[in-house]
Amino acid sequence: MADKPTLTTSAGNPIADNQNSLTAGERGPILMQDYQLLExxxxxNRERIPxxxxxxxxxxAHGxxxxxxxxxxxxxxxxxxEVGKQTEMLSRFSTVAGESGAADAERDVRGFSMKFYTEEGNWDMVGNNTPVFFIRDPYKFPDFIHTQKRHPKTNLRSNTAQWDYWSQSPEALHQVMILMSDRGIPRGPQFxxxxxxxxxxxINADDERFWVKLHFKTQQGHDFFTNEESREEIGRTRETFQEALYGAIEDGNFPKWTLKIQVMPEEDAVKTPYNPFDLTKVWPHGDYPLIEVGEVELNRNAENYFQEIENAAYSPSNIVPGIGFSPDKVxxxxxxxxxxxxxxxxxxxYEALPVNAPKCPVHHYHKDGxxxxxxxxxxxxxYYEPNSFGGPVEDPSRAEPPLKISGDADRYNHREGNDDYGQPRALYDLFDDDQKARLHASFAGSMAGVPSxxxxxxxxxxxxxxxxxxDGIRGELDN
Structure with a gap:
């Protein structure tokens, strides 16, 4: 048997006894000088973070x-x-509403985030498994999230809070339709x-700007739990997604997605009948077809979940030259x-933690803390800028071209002049009779206990x- 390393304190002091506290005699009290016990x-006490x-x-997982x-x-x-170029990346998938101990197989939107360690810095793609969201104005985000969390008095999740908010926020209907559909409970992140x-x-090398939508299409196919299967699955395990993703990678069945983009010329943003920066709307594929870009493969599980996944921090503010923002308010x-x-x-x-640290040189003037x-x-x-001591300096050549879309600053009513029913109607019309029946049942189930x-x-x-x-939902409610 190979020699084992000697156990030490965090400061490197070898530990002679890791079984017994230091006490004043066999039956005496513990001594304050037992710094190893205190450490x-x-x-x-500090193993958990918020x-x-x-x-x-x-x-x-990594990939x-x-x-x-x-x-x-x-x-x-x-x-x-260039075609064939490979970049290391780290993925994290998640539920939105549940706490860290919630069941994986609950009906919920799923977070879908990817960190790409490029030679020009980290690019974070921080999205969801849906092309739209419940809000189009960020002022409503805290209100919406409060409806997904626990009631302050009962400490229970509240269908009434959800539907009270949704029934007064028609911009949420498109996302609610997706949430209540078959895609509301996937069988695992890879599906x-x-x-x-x-x-x-x-933004290209000629400083031309294009508006883009990013789509990561699963190569495993879509697979989902019905409401009944979900209840049974939660009774079996609360770790459905962790088992599915970790197990697939350990078995060598590496999950893959095809990255595709929709591209809109910058000038088209003022021509579309819908606001192309509205998070509750999709772009019709007939107008802006999908263009293949590349492939994501997840092929390595974390060695330490806390260090590599829980500490992973994604932010849309992490962009690189050639990728930028839009006037999307959210x-x-x-x-x-x-x-x-x-x-x-x-x-x-936090970005200096190994899992978040860029793999390219980093130079900044952030201090202390x-x-x-x-x-x-x-x-x-x-340690300040500008300075005369050779510190990092700005590079004007990295500036983005100015936005061609602008307007007077004001609080614009995001519900006026918006069609919040057309795109959900188009989605509903795509469903077959069985899908519609399951959709009606999901809606009705989510309204349990909600005031009439x-x-x-x-x-x-x-x-x-x-x-x-x-009518279909009403029929389910009456049963």
Missing amino acids: KLAHQ ERVVHAKGWG TFTVTNDITKYTKAAIFS MNGYGSHTYSF LQSRIFSYADAHRYRLGTH AMRFFQNMPNPDA EIIERALGHLAQISPALA
Whole structure:
């Protein structure tokens, strides 16, 4: 048997006895000088960090992204510079509403995030398994999330809160339709698509901007649980997705997705009958067809879940040259809120943690604070900017071209002039009779215990999508 390393304290002091506390005699009290005991207890007290406010329950893995099609006419991003190029990446999937101990197989939207370690910095794609979301104005995000969390008095999840909000927010209907459909409970992360959901910018070498939508299409096919199967599965295990993803990778069945994009010329944004920056809307594929870009393969499980997946911090603010933002209001708010949430949850310098650290050189003037354990400025005199001591400087050549879409700053009513029923109607019309029947049942099930006046308000909106939809749900409610 090979020699084993000697156990030490966190400061490196060898430990002679890891079984017994230091006491004043066999029956005497523990001594305060037993620093090894105090260190062990103190570390245990601090093993948990605040869970994410949303997306608390998650599963992830390492992998690679490979370019399969040339899109350099749309973007100068180095990650897409040549066909065959591979980039390391890290994925994390999650539920939205549940806490860290929630069951994986509950009906919920799934987070779908990928961190690409490019030579020009980290690019984070922070999306969902749906192409739209419940809100189009970020001012409503805290209100919406409160409806997904626990009631402050009962400490129970509340169907009434959900439907009270949804029945007064018709912009949410498109996402609710997807949530209640078969795709609301996938059997595992590998059996669902991922979407950037927002509109982003691609900028090419000639400083031409294109608006883009990102689609990660599963190569495993879509597979889902029905409501009945979900209840049975939750009785079997609360770790369905972790088992599915971890097990597949350990068995060598590496999950894969095909990255495709929709591309809109910058000038088209003022011509479309819908707002192309509206998070509740999709772009018709007939107008902006999917273009293949590359393939994601997840091929390595984390060695330490906490270190590599729980500490993983994704933010839409992490972009690279050739990829930028858009006037999407919700995206604009996420640029701030995601990074700020990580600073609270993990610490000021969370991006220096190994799993978040870029694999390219990093130079900045951020100082001190919690977790300032790294050296990024070898010259101690260059700790401000501008300076005369050779510190990092700006590069004007990296500037993005100016946005051609602008307007007067005001609080615009995001519900005026919007058709919140047409796209959900088109989705409903795509379903066959069996899919519609399951959809009606899912809607009705989610309304259990909801006051009748809220249900009637919701059915009034759903009838504007399709009278058959409202009638089908009403029929389920009456059974």
